Amino acid sequence: MYKKILAAMDHSPMGQTVFDRALSLAKTNQADLMLLHVLSGEEENSPLPMPALAGEVYWAPGAEVDLERWHEQWARYESECLETLQTFASKANQIGVTTEFRQVAGSSGRTICQIARTWGANLIVIGNRGRSGLSELVLGSVSNYVLHHAPCSVLILKSSSEENTE
Numbered sequence: 531m532y533k534k535i536l537a538a539m540d541h542s543p544m545g546q547t548v549f550d551r552a553l554s555l556a557k558t559n560q561a562d563l564m565l566l567h568v569l570s571g572e573e574e575n576s577p578l579p580m581p582a583l584a585g586e587v588y589w590a591p592g593a594e595v596d597l598e599r600w601h602e603q604w605a606r607y608e609s610e611c612l613e614t615l616q617t618f619a620s621k622a623n624q625i626g627v628t629t630e631f632r633q634v635a636g637s638s639g640r641t642i643c644q645i646a647r648t649w650g651a652n653l654i655v656i657g658n659r660g661r662s663g664l665s666e667l668v669l670g671s672v673s674n675y676v677l678h679h680a681p682c683s684v685l686i687l688k689s690s691s692e693e694n695t696e
Contacts, residue, residue, distance in 0.1 A: 532559045532683075536651040538642045538676065539567045539618075541611045544657035544689050549618050551687055552655040556627045561652070565618055565631040566645055567611050568638045608633070639675030647681045654684045 537552035539545045549565065556563040615631040622629035634641055646654050658673040673686045 532556075532561045532652040534564070534649060534651045535559070535561050535653045535655060536564045536566055536642070536646050536649065538638075538654060538656040538672075539565055539615065540657065541567070541607070541614065542657075544659065544687070545614065547687055547689075548655050548657045551685070553618075553622050553625075553627060555653070555655065555685075556622070556629075557625065561627075563622055563627050563629040564645075564649055564651070565615050565622075565629065566642060567615055567631075567633045568641045569608055569611070569633060569635040570638045570641075638672040639679065642672070642676050643679045643681065651682050653682060654680050655687065656684065657687045657689060659689050 532555060535552050535556050537548050539548055552563060552565075555561065612633050615633060619629045619631045632645065634645070642654065642656070645651075654676060656673050656676055658671070673684075677684050677686065
């Protein structure tokens with residue numbers, strides 16, 4: 531049924547859940563698997579996004595931004611997430627599931643849908659943190675965006691109440 535499954539990963543406990551479900555589906559359906567992580571300030575625990583020209587902006591005294599520290603935090607975040615993708619891809623390949631991975635910068639929802647479209651995904655597996663009401667309105671919901679804009683079927687995995695409290 532599904533021949534190309536895209537797992538939209540993040541760097542949270544939900545990322546492991548998404549990987550496990552996508553791997554199980556890929557193995558059952560003899561499908562190819564793509565693990566995708568979008569580098570974005572939208573992701574919880576990521577360094578805040580910084581405009582490209584932040585170093586050229588005049589910062590009022592006391593409001594300066596330590597760009598060198600930010601670059602270090604971002605590089606560490608990027609490296610840790612890439613290492614996780616490599617570990618998951620290796621595990622999937624070892625059990626016979628053809629797997630590739632990508633890590634790209636961008637707006638999470640738009641990027642997931644764009645990659646799914648260009649790669650020809652039949653299914654996107656994505657997690658949902660369970661935000662609702664004002665927090666979803668203010669922070670947005672990547673899974674909601676993907677559900678309404680994806681070029682294929684979407685499987686949304688709900689987070690457990692334990693993950694919501696972390």
